[in-house]
Amino acid sequence: RSSNAEVERLxxxxxxxxxxxxxxSNKFSNLKEEKKHIQIMADLQKENFRLEELVSELQQRLAKKTELSTEMKNEINDLQLRITDEDLKFKQFQMEHNDLLGKLALLRHTEQQTQVLIEHLQIRVLYVPV
Known part of the structure; x- marks a missing residue:
C-alpha cells in the first residue's frame, strides 16, 4: 500500500x-510575445519619427518651391508689363517713322517740282530777247 500511496503521491x-x-511555459511565451510586441512598437515609433521628418522636409521644400513660383510669376507679370510698354513705344515709333517717311516723300516731290521750276526759269532767263 505504501508503494501505491507513493506512486499516487509521485x-x-x-x-x-x-x-x-x-x-x-505560458508565462515565458507571453513574455516573448510581449517582447516582440514591444520591439514592433519601437520599430513603428522609429518609422513614424522618420516619416514625420520626411514630411517636414518635404513641406519645407514645397514652401521654397511655392515661394520661388510666386517670385517667378511676379517676374513674369513685370516682364509682360514691360513688353506691353515696349510694344506701345515701338508702335509709336513706327507711326512716327511712317509719318516721317511720308513727309520725306512729300519733300522730295516738292524738291523735284522746285527743281523743274528752277530749270524752266533758267531756260527763260537764258532765252529772253534782249
Whole structure:
C-alpha cells in the first residue's frame, strides 16, 4: 500500500509540476510575445519619427518651391508689363517713322517740282530777247 500511496503521491506531484511547467511555459511565451510586441512598437515609433521628418522636409521644400513660383510669376507679370510698354513705344515709333517717311516723300516731290521750276526759269532767263 505504501508503494501505491507513493506512486499516487509521485503522480500527483508530477501532475502539479506539469501544471507549473505549463504555467511557466505560458508565462515565458507571453513574455516573448510581449517582447516582440514591444520591439514592433519601437520599430513603428522609429518609422513614424522618420516619416514625420520626411514630411517636414518635404513641406519645407514645397514652401521654397511655392515661394520661388510666386517670385517667378511676379517676374513674369513685370516682364509682360514691360513688353506691353515696349510694344506701345515701338508702335509709336513706327507711326512716327511712317509719318516721317511720308513727309520725306512729300519733300522730295516738292524738291523735284522746285527743281523743274528752277530749270524752266533758267531756260527763260537764258532765252529772253534782249
Amino acid at each position: 503522480q500527483k506531484e508530477l501532475q502539479e509540476r506539469t501544471v507549473q511547467i505549463q504555467a511557466m
